[in-house]
Amino acid sequence: MRPTRFGRLALRLVLALLLAVPTLVVAQIATAGPGAATVLRIAEPPVQTVQVGRALIFEPPVTGGNPSVTWDRLPEGARVAGPGGLLLWRPSAGQVGRHRLRYVVDTGRHRVSMTVTVDVHHPYRPYDLVAMGDSVASGHGLQRGDYLGLDSCWRAAQASYPGRVFAALVAGWESDPDGPVARDEVTPLFHQVACSGAVTSELRTEPVGGGAGEFAALGPMSQVEWAARINPGLITLTVGANDLRFDRPGDFFDRGRFLPQVARDRIDSMTADLEELLDELVRSTDSTIVITTLHNPTSGRPQGIRGCRGECFVAATEEVVSMFSDAVHRVARPYWGRVLVVDFSEVLAGHGAPNGRGPDFLRAGGGFISRHLPIPTRGVHPFCRRGHGDEDTWVNAADCVHPNGEGHRAMAATVLAVLDSSGAATG
Incomplete structure (x- = not known):
C-alpha cells in the first residue's frame, strides 16, 4: 500500500x-x-x-x-x-x-x-612518557645549572616528578622477564617538553625542544605537537599556576582583605584554554593523560600579606587551591576514561615552605652559610615560613613556591598510586 x-x-x-x-x-x-x-x-x-x-x-x-x-x-x-x-x-x-x-x-x-x-x-609508543606543562612539570630549581641560566625551561628530566614516574614504570616493565622491555624489544623513552613559565595557551602555540632518542633531531614544536608526534602511552600535564599568577599572591588581596573573585576570574580564563588543550590531546593521541591540580606550598606559619598573615593567609591559599582543583576536575570530566586527575592540593601538607635562605644546596646540612648568611624572605615570598623552625620542608627555599627533590618524590608517588588504582594502561 x-x-x-x-x-x-x-x-x-x-x-x-x-x-x-x-x-x-x-x-x-x-x-x-x-x-x-x-x-x-x-x-x-x-x-x-x-x-x-x-x-x-x-x-x-x-x-x-x-x-x-x-x-x-x-x-x-x-x-x-x-x-x-x-x-x-x-x-x-x-x-x-x-x-x-x-x-x-x-x-x-x-x-x-x-x-x-x-x-x-602517529604510530603509538606505549612505553614512552611525555611530560607537559610548566615549571612544576619541568623540575624548576632542581639543578644548580638552572640558576646560571643554562636552561631557559629549567628542566631537570630525571629528578622531576614525571621523570620519577617514568623511572618507576620502567623498573616495573624490566622486572617482567617475558615483557618486551626486559627482552629489549622496545626502548622506553622519556620526553621532557615542559617549560618553566608556560601558561596553558602556550602549550599549543610556543615551540620548544625536548624530544628524546630518535625524536631529538626534530625541530622545536609546541608541547601539544610533541605529544601528537610521539603518541606516547602516558602524558603527564601540570599547568595553570602561571595563568593564575600564583607566584604573586599579593594580587589576591586589597589591604589585607582576600579577594576570591580575582582568583576565580583567572581560573575561568585558564579553564577555557585547558578545555581546548585537553580536547586537542584526546583527539590527536591514543595516550592516557594524567592532569594534576595545583600544589599548595604554603608554610604552616607563613609570612603572608600585610593584614593577612599566619592562619589568615593559610585559609586564603587553601581556598584558591580548592577553586583551582574544582576547575580541573570539571574540565576533565567529559574525557573520563582518557584523562585521569591527580590531586596535588595536599601532597605537601605538613611540609610547606621554609624560611627562605637560598638554594637548597646551600642550606644542606645546616652549614656555615645557612647559619650566618640567610636570605630574607619577609615581604618577598609570602608562602615562606615566618621565623625559623625545624619544619621538614618539601619546598625549594630559593623561592618558597616550587617543590624540592622530596616534593617531587611525593608527587611521583601520588601519580603512581592513581595509575595503579585506576588500572590505566601504561605499556
Whole structure:
C-alpha cells in the first residue's frame, strides 16, 4: 500500500525531529519491500581513530532495507568495497590529522547525507612518557645549572616528578622477564617538553625542544605537537599556576582583605584554554593523560600579606587551591576514561615552605652559610615560613613556591598510586 499524503508528511516530520535531536539513530525511514514494509535505520557514526600504517575498516551504520552508499572525495589511498559503502583505508604519515568524510545513503526515494570523523594518529609508543606543562612539570630549581641560566625551561628530566614516574614504570616493565622491555624489544623513552613559565595557551602555540632518542633531531614544536608526534602511552600535564599568577599572591588581596573573585576570574580564563588543550590531546593521541591540580606550598606559619598573615593567609591559599582543583576536575570530566586527575592540593601538607635562605644546596646540612648568611624572605615570598623552625620542608627555599627533590618524590608517588588504582594502561 502506498503511503497517503498525510503519511508522507508525518514521515518527513519524524525524520526532521530525529535529525534535530542528538540520538544514536538520526534517520528512520519506512520503505516498501516485497510483501511488507521495512524500516531503514541510519545511525550517527562514532569518531574513528587509526594510526599511520594501520588499516581502517569502517562500515556505515545502516540497518534494514537495501540502500546504496556512496562516498564523496575520499582521501588518497582509500577505497570502497561493495554497495554497502565499506570504507578501507591505510593512511600515510602525510595524512595525520582530522578528516571529515561524507557519504550518502540512498534508498531510491530518500537520500540522507552523513559525515564520519576520522582522526589519524602517529604510530603509538606505549612505553614512552611525555611530560607537559610548566615549571612544576619541568623540575624548576632542581639543578644548580638552572640558576646560571643554562636552561631557559629549567628542566631537570630525571629528578622531576614525571621523570620519577617514568623511572618507576620502567623498573616495573624490566622486572617482567617475558615483557618486551626486559627482552629489549622496545626502548622506553622519556620526553621532557615542559617549560618553566608556560601558561596553558602556550602549550599549543610556543615551540620548544625536548624530544628524546630518535625524536631529538626534530625541530622545536609546541608541547601539544610533541605529544601528537610521539603518541606516547602516558602524558603527564601540570599547568595553570602561571595563568593564575600564583607566584604573586599579593594580587589576591586589597589591604589585607582576600579577594576570591580575582582568583576565580583567572581560573575561568585558564579553564577555557585547558578545555581546548585537553580536547586537542584526546583527539590527536591514543595516550592516557594524567592532569594534576595545583600544589599548595604554603608554610604552616607563613609570612603572608600585610593584614593577612599566619592562619589568615593559610585559609586564603587553601581556598584558591580548592577553586583551582574544582576547575580541573570539571574540565576533565567529559574525557573520563582518557584523562585521569591527580590531586596535588595536599601532597605537601605538613611540609610547606621554609624560611627562605637560598638554594637548597646551600642550606644542606645546616652549614656555615645557612647559619650566618640567610636570605630574607619577609615581604618577598609570602608562602615562606615566618621565623625559623625545624619544619621538614618539601619546598625549594630559593623561592618558597616550587617543590624540592622530596616534593617531587611525593608527587611521583601520588601519580603512581592513581595509575595503579585506576588500572590505566601504561605499556
